């Protein structure tokens with residue numbers, strides 16, 4: 430009687446070879462993904478921005494532009510629309526150096542005051558308070574907050590809110606006064622406006638629909 434050939438599934442060399450192949454392919458894939466991610470998350474330069482080059486993370490001078498948020502039919506998500514119209518903060522366009530310095534100050538302040546203790550930034554942090562990724566685009570800053578604070582512009586109203594959040598409650602939970610100085614608050618405004626310009630593949634999903642004025646006929650409808 431002929432000997433029965435053992436099944437390939439019991440062959441040690443088969444499993445050895447498979448393991449080597451899977452490890453090899455996964456390594457190549459991970460290296461490729463790493464380089465792809467690095468390229469995608471690299472911050473653009475001020476020159477690129479001035480030439481209208483689109484990057485996921487635009488240069489700090491993006492805060493000199495009007496930033497809008499529109500539904501992209503093709504991608505099926507909301508994406509930031511930068512410019513071409515300018516909308517400088519605090520009535521003056523920032524040079525690349527100024528914008529970078531203010532963005533840096535805002536980032537350091539967000540770390541020093543631990544905004545992530547309560548908020549999420551780009552999805553990281555705590556769930557006590559609203560996600561701040563697109564906070565700059567919250568229609569609340571257009572009319573509601575300027576009216577509450579008696580300030581004329583969106584950015585001035587945001588500075589006032591950040592310095593005295595306990596005076597202007599808009600949610601059921603209240604943000605405490607964190608002792609933020611005016612300069613730090615301005616840095617935070619630059620930080621938040623810059624963050625709102627980042628193409629996050631539509632995160633947080635349905636942001637426009639979750640903002641209050643949208644429901645009452647705001648301008649952020651698609």
Ligand code: HEC
Pocket residue numbers: 538539542543544545546547548557558559561564565567569591594597598599600601602603604605607617
């Ligand atoms: C102790 C918790 C806590 C910390 C820390 C905190 N916040 Fe808040 N924040 C809140 C709560 C609660 C709200 C919602 C209350 C409100 O809008 O009146 C809020 C609201 C906000 C809003 C308005 C969001 C919107 O669009 O409706 C902004 C902007 C904001 N915080 C920025 C910050 C920044 C920047 C920091 C760090 C410097 C920070 N917060 C730290 C609790 C916190």
